[in-house]
Amino acid sequence: MWVAVYLVSNTFTIVMAVFDVGQHVVNAAGGVINADAAISVDSMLEQMKTAMESMEIGELVILALETLLVSFCMKIMSVLITVLLYGRMIEIYLYTSVAPIPFATMSNREWGQVGNNYLRGLLALGFQGFFMMVCVGIYAVLVATIEISDNMHSALFGVAAYTVILCFTLMKTGNLSKSIFNAH
Numbered sequence: 001m002w003v004a005v006y007l008v009s010n011t012f013t014i015v016m017a018v019f020d021v022g023q024h025v026v027n028a029a030g031g032v033i034n035a036d037a038a039i040s041v042d043s044m045l046e047q048m049k050t051a052m053e054s055m056e057i058g059e060l061v062i063l064a065l066e067t068l069l070v071s072f073c074m075k076i077m078s079v080l081i082t083v084l085l086y087g088r089m090i091e092i093y094l095y096t097s098v099a100p101i102p103f104a105t106m107s108n109r110e111w112g113q114v115g116n117n118y119l120r121g122l123l124a125l126g127f128q129g130f131f132m133m134v135c136v137g138i139y140a141v142l143v144a145t146i147e148i149s150d151n152m153h154s155a156l157f158g159v160a161a162y163t164v165i166l167c168f169t170l171m172k173t174g175n176l177s178k179s180i181f182n183a184h
Contacts, residue, residue: 004107007115011103015096015122022126026133033137047148055152063152070160077163084170088128095125120183124174127181131173139166 007014052060099118106115142162148155178184 001107004104007103007106008100011099014103015099018119018122018126019092022123022129025127026129029130029133029137033133033140044148048152051148051152063156066153066156070156073160074163077167080167081170084167085132088125088132088174092125095122117183120181121178124177124181124183128173128177131177132170135166135169135173138169139163 052063055063099122102115102118104115105111106119139162142165143159146155146158146162
């Protein structure tokens with residue numbers, strides 16, 4: 001009884017400790033990603049300007065239409081990424097709001113698995129942010145490696161393809177995190 005009361009009384013502290021560890025891991029990953037994935041916009045703009053000066057009017061019109069199409073798709077994917085991130089935040093709030101119930105079951109022999117699985121899910125949710133940061137870091141490195149001077153059309157669609165891959169991998173981070181922590 002004492003263990004159950006202690007767990008329920010300190011539920012918020014335990015939950016926040018898990019998210020503090022997750023936040024520490026995310027912040028550490030963010031520092032590495034920020035340093036390794038910097039993109040030089042000035043040099044890219046200069047390359048684009050040089051490449052466009054050598055194009056004919058017809059090719060520039062086609063490039064403008066492609067840019068319009070890719071820009072529209074990027075806006076849609078940007079909204080999708082934002083929805084994914086806000087959905088994760090709502091999931092954290094919902095998961096945290098019911099924490100006392102599974103914590104109350106942890107000391108019970110028959111119902112203890114509920115609390116244990118909740119704790120695994122909580123860890124998975126806390127570390128899902130790390131996997132999201134890894135996906136964004138990989139995306140930034142991939143986008144930084146695109147050569148604009150060779151072919152602007154392929155560079156444009158390359159960025160769009162990498163953004164689609166980013167959306168796909170961000171959707172998979174929850175399942176990956178749950179499978180690593182054996183939460184179901």
